[in-house]
Amino acid sequence: MLNSSMDFFARICILSCLFSMISFQLINKIHASQNNAFNVQDYGAVGNGKSDDSTAFLKAWNETCSATTGTPTMIIPKGKTFLVHAIDFLGPCKSTTVYVQLSGTVKAPEDPSAWKDHDVAKWLGFEGIKGLNIVGFGQLDGSGQKWWDQSCRYRPGLKALVFRECKSVNMSNIFLVSSPKTHIHVMSSQYVYFKSLVIRSPETSPNTDGIHISDSDNVWVQASTFESGDDCVSIGESTTNIHVGYCNCGPGHGMSIGSLGRTNGKEVHVENITIKHIQFNQTTNGGRIKTWQTGTGQVRNVEFSNLQFTKVKNPLIIDQYYCDVANPCKATKTGVKISNVRYMKAFGTTTTPVAAINLECSENVPCTNITLEDVKLESAFPNTEVTSSCNNAFGYAKGIMEPKSCLK
Ligand SMILES: *[C@@H]1O[C@H](CO)[C@@H](O)[C@H](O)[C@H]1NC(C)=O
Numbered sequence: 001m002l003n004s005s006m007d008f009f010a011r012i013c014i015l016s017c018l019f020s021m022i023s024f025q026l027i028n029k030i031h032a033s034q035n036n037a038f039n040v041q042d043y044g045a046v047g048n049g050k051s052d053d054s055t056a057f058l059k060a061w062n063e064t065c066s067a068t069t070g071t072p073t074m075i076i077p078k079g080k081t082f083l084v085h086a087i088d089f090l091g092p093c094k095s096t097t098v099y100v101q102l103s104g105t106v107k108a109p110e111d112p113s114a115w116k117d118h119d120v121a122k123w124l125g126f127e128g129i130k131g132l133n134i135v136g137f138g139q140l141d142g143s144g145q146k147w148w149d150q151s152c153r154y155r156p157g158l159k160a161l162v163f164r165e166c167k168s169v170n171m172s173n174i175f176l177v178s179s180p181k182t183h184i185h186v187m188s189s190q191y192v193y194f195k196s197l198v199i200r201s202p203e204t205s206p207n208t209d210g211i212h213i214s215d216s217d218n219v220w221v222q223a224s225t226f227e228s229g230d231d232c233v234s235i236g237e238s239t240t241n242i243h244v245g246y247c248n249c250g251p252g253h254g255m256s257i258g259s260l261g262r263t264n265g266k267e268v269h270v271e272n273i274t275i276k277h278i279q280f281n282q283t284t285n286g287g288r289i290k291t292w293q294t295g296t297g298q299v300r301n302v303e304f305s306n307l308q309f310t311k312v313k314n315p316l317i318i319d320q321y322y323c324d325v326a327n328p329c330k331a332t333k334t335g336v337k338i339s340n341v342r343y344m345k346a347f348g349t350t351t352t353p354v355a356a357i358n359l360e361c362s363e364n365v366p367c368t369n370i371t372l373e374d375v376k377l378e379s380a381f382p383n384t385e386v387t388s389s390c391n392n393a394f395g396y397a398k399g400i401m402e403p404k405s406c407l408k
């Protein structure tokens with residue numbers, strides 16, 4: 001099982017690399033034939049990793065975004081490291097499609113004091129852009145170490161990359177490392193495609209989610225690898241039609257819907273989520289849905305399928321009692337309604353013998369129409385049984401079912 005699925009993933013990697021190389025060459029040809037490339041070096045970027053290249057980047061972006069002919073492309077050349085402070089690439093642009101060809105390395109300042117006059121919510125922001133392609137085999141380095149070393153109190157929610165109010169974005173073949181917190185946040189955006197990304201931060205780095213998605217519709221995350229100190233992908237509130245597939249996750253906290261419903265009064269609406277063909281390696285969770293007791297609204301039409309687990313703590317988990325604040329979360333008559341969740345083809349090993357399947361649903365609004373189909377979870381340790389545990393979880397199981405289903 002493990003060997004054949006690894007073989008399968010290796011093949012997908014090879015295919016997607018070949019495809020990327022071909023499209024990369026095509027893009028180069030397009031650029032060579034059109035005189036609308038804006039190289040940051042032509043705007044004063046030095047690329048020695050020390051000089052501040054922020055202004056040059058903004059100038060090159062401004063020209064790219066104002067260009068009206070061909071395929072305007074901002075070029076960040078290979079073989080150089082550009083030090084760039086917190087900046088925003090703002091739209092709307094004049095052309096229907098603009099490119100950022102990221103071939104070199106772009107690095108954030110190492111010292112948090114560089115944010116003194118900047119918004120500590122992000123490093124690089126793309127805002128209000130329609131039709132954006134970020135391509136190129138380059139690297140973004142968030143220089144997170146000094147942020148991780150600070151105590152929690154002084155660690156704001158600094159994200160490496162934020163897409164806000166964007167529409168039609170493609171980002172592929174980018175290596176993104178060491179974000180102070182969440183690596184990529186997609187907010188208030190539609191039609192965003194991520195493909196062949198590698199996101200990497202140490203397992204011990206706090207709150208370094210791979211991709212967080214909120215208030216967005218139609219987002220795809222495909223053929224990507226996540227290694228970090230928090231969720232590989234986390235799906236937040238007001239999200240619809242989100243598709244995550246063919247990804248590797250671990251170390252990290254798994255693929256997560258939530259936490260949802262923290263903000264009192266705001267209705268949760270999460271619908272049409274698919275998380276398929278994921279390899280989880282030594283993560284704390286596999287497929288997870290977590291909601292606050294105090295939330296309202298609903299999560300429906302969720303499919304987790306073709307999941308392969310290696311030494312995962314909680315492979316399949318719903319936690320409707322999530323609470324991580326000092327003042328205890330009050331038990332109220334509310335709850336986020338979870339329905340139509342399918343777990344299909346989930347195999348592999350777990351390190352917690354009790355409750356490899358753990359569906360803890362709200363007593364006020366039980367989970368309904370939960371399906372378990374072809375699930376086989378075994379202990380990573382010899383001679384250890386695994387079990388499932390359900391509370392207020394209704395639905396049915398079919399096909400292979402190990403451990404036995406606890407659905408009512
Ligand atoms: C941006 O580009 C426009 C048009 O090319 C120019 O008029 C404007 O001064 C530029 N702004 C900056 C901040 O570079």
Ligand SMILES: *[C@@H]1O[C@H](CO)[C@@H](O)[C@H](O)[C@H]1NC(C)=O
Nearest residue numbers: 097131132133168169170193
């Ligand atoms: C992004 O990729 C999709 C699928 O390949 C394509 O249909 C779409 O036009 C691309 N978007 C942009 C902005 O180029």
Ligand SMILES: *[C@@H]1O[C@H](CO)[C@@H](O)[C@H](O)[C@H]1NC(C)=O
Nearest residue numbers: 217239240241271272273301
């Ligand atoms: C969810 O998917 C179904 C079936 O594809 C579609 O009819 C429905 O409009 C989607 N819901 C949302 C909120 O997009």
Ligand SMILES: *[C@@H]1O[C@H](CO)[C@@H](O)[C@H](O)[C@H]1NC(C)=O
Nearest residue numbers: 002006250251279281282310
């Ligand atoms: C899981 O991760 C470990 C250590 O990070 C690595 O040695 C191992 O090859 C990985 N296993 C799989 C199945 O990817």
Ligand SMILES: *[C@@H]1O[C@H](CO)[C@@H](O)[C@H](O)[C@H]1NC(C)=O
Nearest residue numbers: 301302339340341342369371
């Ligand atoms: C139960 O959920 C499945 C998806 O998992 C959906 O196809 C089906 O329509 C749902 N049934 C009801 C009665 O809502």
